[in-house]
Amino acid sequence: MFESAAQAHKLDKATFTLEEPRLRAELTEAQLELVESRAFPVIILLTGADGAGKGDVLHRLLAWLDPRHLRVNAYGEPGEEERLRPRFWRYWRDLPPKGEIGVVVGSWYNAPLIDHLRGRLDHAAFERELMAICRFEAMLAAEGALILKMLLYLSVAEQQRRLKAIADKPGASRHVLEEWSAVKRRQRSRPLVETMISRTGTAFAPWIVVPSQDPQYRDLSVGRTISAAIRRRLAAPAPPATTPSAPLVPSLDRKTVLDGLDLTRRLEAEEYKRKLERWQERLAVLTDDPRFHQIAVVAVFEGNDAAGKGGSIRRVAQAIDPRRLRVHPIAAPSDEEKAQPYLWRFWRRLPRKGHIAIFDRSWYGRVLVERVEGFADEVAWLRAYGEINELEEELVLSGIVVLKFWLAISRDEQARRFDERKGVEFKRHKITAEDWRNREKWDHYAEAVGDMVDRTSTPYAPWTMVEAEDKHWARVKVLKTFCRRIEAALG
Amino acid sequence: MFESAAQAHKLDKATFTLEEPRLRAELTEAQLELVESRAFPVIILLTGADGAGKGDVLHRLLAWLDPRHLRVNAYGEPGEEERLRPRFWRYWRDLPPKGEIGVVVGSWYNAPLIDHLRGRLDHAAFERELMAICRFEAMLAAEGALILKMLLYLSVAEQQRRLKAIADKPGASRHVLEEWSAVKRRQRSRPLVETMISRTGTAFAPWIVVPSQDPQYRDLSVGRTISAAIRRRLAAPAPPATTPSAPLVPSLDRKTVLDGLDLTRRLEAEEYKRKLERWQERLAVLTDDPRFHQIAVVAVFEGNDAAGKGGSIRRVAQAIDPRRLRVHPIAAPSDEEKAQPYLWRFWRRLPRKGHIAIFDRSWYGRVLVERVEGFADEVAWLRAYGEINELEEELVLSGIVVLKFWLAISRDEQARRFDERKGVEFKRHKITAEDWRNREKWDHYAEAVGDMVDRTSTPYAPWTMVEAEDKHWARVKVLKTFCRRIEAALG
Numbered sequence: 008m009f010e011s012a013a014q015a016h017k018l019d020k021a022t023f024t025l026e027e028p029r030l031r032a033e034l035t036e037a038q039l040e041l042v043e044s045r046a047f048p049v050i051i052l053l054t055g056a057d058g059a060g061k062g063d064v065l066h067r068l069l070a071w072l073d074p075r076h077l078r079v080n081a082y083g084e085p086g087e088e089e090r091l092r093p094r095f096w097r098y099w100r101d102l103p104p105k106g107e108i109g110v111v112v113g114s115w116y117n118a119p120l121i122d123h124l125r126g127r128l129d130h131a132a133f134e135r136e137l138m139a140i141c142r143f144e145a146m147l148a149a150e151g152a153l154i155l156k157m158l159l160y161l162s163v164a165e166q167q168r169r170l171k172a173i174a175d176k177p178g179a180s181r182h183v184l185e186e187w188s189a190v191k192r193r194q195r196s197r198p199l200v201e202t203m204i205s206r207t208g209t210a211f212a213p214w215i216v217v218p219s220q221d222p223q224y225r226d227l228s229v230g231r232t233i234s235a236a237i238r239r240r241l242a243a244p245a246p247p248a249t250t251p252s253a254p255l256v257p258s259l260d261r262k263t264v265l266d267g268l269d270l271t272r273r274l275e276a277e278e279y280k281r282k283l284e285r286w287q288e289r290l291a292v293l294t295d296d297p298r299f300h301q302i303a304v305v306a307v308f309e310g311n312d313a314a315g316k317g318g319s320i321r322r323v324a325q326a327i328d329p330r331r332l333r334v335h336p337i338a339a340p341s342d343e344e345k346a347q348p349y350l351w352r353f354w355r356r357l358p359r360k361g362h363i364a365i366f367d368r369s370w371y372g373r374v375l376v377e378r379v380e381g382f383a384d385e386v387a388w389l390r391a392y393g394e395i396n397e398l399e400e401e402l403v404l405s406g407i408v409v410l411k412f413w414l415a416i417s418r419d420e421q422a423r424r425f426d427e428r429k430g431v432e433f434k435r436h437k438i439t440a441e442d443w444r445n446r447e448k449w450d451h452y453a454e455a456v457g458d459m460v461d462r463t464s465t466p467y468a469p470w471t472m473v474e475a476e477d478k479h480w481a482r483v484k485v486l487k488t489f490c491r492r493i494e495a496a497l498g
Numbered sequence: 499m500f501e502s503a504a505q506a507h508k509l510d511k512a513t514f515t516l517e518e519p520r521l522r523a524e525l526t527e528a529q530l531e532l533v534e535s536r537a538f539p540v541i542i543l544l545t546g547a548d549g550a551g552k553g554d555v556l557h558r559l560l561a562w563l564d565p566r567h568l569r570v571n572a573y574g575e576p577g578e579e580e581r582l583r584p585r586f587w588r589y590w591r592d593l594p595p596k597g598e599i600g601v602v603v604g605s606w607y608n609a610p611l612i613d614h615l616r617g618r619l620d621h622a623a624f625e626r627e628l629m630a631i632c633r634f635e636a637m638l639a640a641e642g643a644l645i646l647k648m649l650l651y652l653s654v655a656e657q658q659r660r661l662k663a664i665a666d667k668p669g670a671s672r673h674v675l676e677e678w679s680a681v682k683r684r685q686r687s688r689p690l691v692e693t694m695i696s697r698t699g700t701a702f703a704p705w706i707v708v709p710s711q712d713p714q715y716r717d718l719s720v721g722r723t724i725s726a727a728i729r730r731r732l733a734a735p736a737p738p739a740t741t742p743s744a745p746l747v748p749s750l751d752r753k754t755v756l757d758g759l760d761l762t763r764r765l766e767a768e769e770y771k772r773k774l775e776r777w778q779e780r781l782a783v784l785t786d787d788p789r790f791h792q793i794a795v796v797a798v799f800e801g802n803d804a805a806g807k808g809g810s811i812r813r814v815a816q817a818i819d820p821r822r823l824r825v826h827p828i829a830a831p832s833d834e835e836k837a838q839p840y841l842w843r844f845w846r847r848l849p850r851k852g853h854i855a856i857f858d859r860s861w862y863g864r865v866l867v868e869r870v871e872g873f874a875d876e877v878a879w880l881r882a883y884g885e886i887n888e889l890e891e892e893l894v895l896s897g898i899v900v901l902k903f904w905l906a907i908s909r910d911e912q913a914r915r916f917d918e919r920k921g922v923e924f925k926r927h928k929i930t931a932e933d934w935r936n937r938e939k940w941d942h943y944a945e946a947v948g949d950m951v952d953r954t955s956t957p958y959a960p961w962t963m964v965e966a967e968d969k970h971w972a973r974v975k976v977l978k979t980f981c982r983r984i985e986a987a988l989g
Contacts, residue, residue: 068820074820332570342834
């Protein structure tokens with residue numbers, strides 16, 4: 008795998024002196040065009056054995072590129088805020104927006120590699136982590152990111168020589184040493200690195216092995232690769248999403264999960280009051296449990312217009328310590344959010360441990376309104392099912408309870424509620440022309456809901472279908488589900 | 499000070515049952531209008547002795563208001579990320595944007611109060627902290643925030659009764675108890691609280707003492723105050739900024755600090771190369787010093803167009819570990835930033851300890867371009883001098899070295915550089931019509947720079963005037979200043 012890189016690659020000084028200014032000018036031009044067009048983000052991973060010169064390459068990039076539009080993120084052991092969140096949270100937080108270049112040192116590959124070498128992760132788990140990384144990078148690429156993964160290659164002999172030189176110097180580089188050189192036996196790590204490279208070297212996020220014995224050869228290689236990649240992408244933007252190989256075709260009888268709901272379910276006022284109180288109390292006790300500080304809750308509310316999401320959310324909120332609750336109404340993305348991958352705005356709102364985040368509408372917007380209204384193209388929303396499952400699995404793995412509610416009412420009931428609201432003065436109850444327009448697409452929405460539930464109701468994050476024709480019934484069912492799922496998580 | 503509140507205030511159940519739905523409807527309407535207009539943020543501080551019912555009031559507010567546009571922030575001991583930043587950073591981070599309501603529990607008043615009671619802060623320091631809080635609130639108010647500071651009042655006897663009841667119950671509320679009831683002797687804390695109230699009760703951020711013996715009386719009082727305040731502000735928006743009492747008048751001879759600069763200073767190529775290398779090396783060593791992890795650097799670059807800010811920044815960046823450096827080019831604010839006070843977008847970019855943040859243009863925009871071009875009204879930019887000094891003092895107090903560079907060139911040299919760039923192909927060097935327009939306002943800018951330096955060059959954060967007619971001289975002076983100031987900070 009490193010056969011070519013292991014050759015003696017050298018660059019004489021004269022050539023470097025001649026080539027370097029040209030490359031720098033090229034990079035400057037390319038970066039300026041990138042910044043001005045805000046066409047896509049560039050993510051450069053810098054990995055490699057200690058002593059191969061990651062620090063030197065970084066400095067070189069900072070000299071060649073405009074540091075005002077370049078961010079370097081280094082990841083060591085996670086800090087307090089990071090430990091309280093899902094693993095990928097810190098990588099999401101630091102993603103460069105469109106037009107910017109992010110250089111990642113100590114990337115998402117480090118943790119699984121080191122954990123495996125130290126025996127904290129068996130081989131199957133290691134492979135699973137690599138697949139998760141692949142899907143993460145596939146998502147980034149599909150969102151338009153240009154991903155370049157540089158592996159600085161050094162022969163074993165050369166590395167040992169350099170590490171010794173670094174170790175003999177006092178000071179700064181010592182922390183670097185600890186990381187990879189706890190990995191003493193290169194013989195043991197090499198097959199792992201090869202597995203990593205072969206599993207995660209994809210067309211959309213290729214590995215670039217850079218011979219690093221000669222610093223000038225190394226730096227010019229890195230610089231040229233970056234320059235060529237950016238310029239090519241600027242010249243020929245990513246091809247438009249192709250049509251999917253297999254479009255979703257509705258079932259013959261067009262029946263979906265919605266047709267199985269019994270919308271006649273209801274609770275009388277007396278029973279409602281009693282049950283509401285009981286479940287709210289139980290939820291209060293559960294979320295105050297000391298063990299709750301080890302978990303967190305993400306609850307998603309989706310449903311037909313006027314199905315009563317707001318009312319249900321209030322009944323839940325009343326039972327929870329407001330200092331640990333945030334309700335996020337999801338509206339149009341801000342301009343900072345538009346410059347990032349679709350899921351970024353949800354990642355930034357994830358709760359830390361011991362906290363609860365309620366999403367009033369959510370990442371499912373892509374496969375509901377954006378699909379039906381045509382705001383997202385077919386490939387984008389088809390891809391979303393997998394990305395969403397990926398997201399939710401990551402949340403669950405980090406100890407978050409993921410609750411998803413679909414509040415369903417009948418078409419007649421919706422009309423009744425719309426009409427009812429017309430009579431009310433309160434502005435918050437106003438029904439807009441848009442609401443009526445959405446109603447006309449009732450069948451399209453029903454189809455989208457069916458597809459969504461079929462594709463994203465997973466064992467770890469199942470959908471709860473809530474019969475919401477009767478508000479009492481709906482609210483109690485939501486509260487009950489909260490309690491049951493949290494109870495299960497507390498064990 | 500609490501004489502009226504100490505009276506027996508009661509509300510009978512019948513009245514409450516009658517009034518509560520009305521108040522709720524009022525609040526709902528007011529909040530909806532607030533959300534839709536995005537006119538201003540509302541900040542509600544909830545303070546008071548333990549047992550006075552902060553938690554209950556919170557729950558009531560959550561029942562009355564739409565939780566989707568309400569955020570509750572509680573502050574205890576600072577976490578890791580917070581300890582690595584200036585004290586006020588966490589309050590800035592959590593400020594509600596326009597249209598939203600933020601309820602603050604355990605506010606910025608808690609730390610000085612507790613520190614004073616525990617003897618960690620003497621009385622003079624306590625008073626100084628209160629003044630800092632006043633200026634913070636004045637800034638928020640001037641930016642349009644509606645600030646309501648609620649103090650839930652309880653007599654000593656009643657408090658003791660309630661604390662006992664809470665202490666006898668197991669579990670959740672215990673951490674609350676620790677805080678204020680470490681403050682055992684109410685006799686000792688009362689004069690402090692009175693000082694706090696009298697020093698910080700202002701027209702723009704008044705204290706509202708709420709008698710809290712009777713929960714229904716308390717809750718209705720809080721709710722009505724909030725409702726009335728929001729509705730009044732919605733009906734009559736803050737009056738337009740008045741003209742300042744004393745406008746800035748240029749000196750008779752119109753001489754400013756800029757006229758004292760010797761722009762003939764220069765370095766020959768040989769000497770430049772030697773000095774550049776020497777100072778870069780020194781900066782590298784200084785920022786790698788273990789003691790550097792206890793401090794941080796914020797460096798501001800301002801200057802005439804084409805004065806060479808970018809080149810100087812690059813020379814500094816080259817010397818620093820890129821993993822601990824972020825360069826922030828300051829352009830137009832994003833929409834999330836526009837919904838916050840002016841300084842918010844700089845607070846969110848502050849470096850943590852051990853890190854360096856370079857601002858290419860900065861908060862001084864308000865007293866430079868925004869003043870000259872008329873983007874900010876006179877009162878706003880006059881107010882900025884004080885707010886900026888406040889900001890920088892806070893940074894310095896938290897251990898941050900604040901560097902501020904003005905890169906000065908002559909009008910002729912600027913013309914020469916503009917012309918020179920016209921000949922260059924590189925797009926990054928392009929000169930726009932706007933640059934030429936700015937040139938016509940040369941004298942206005944000079945006046946603004948003079949006023950800025952006079953008013954914001956403080957002992958703790960002095961301006962460094964950089965003669966930039968010769969780029970070599972400028973770069974070396976910048977690097978030297980970096981080194982000297984960091985050296986001084988490391989002691």
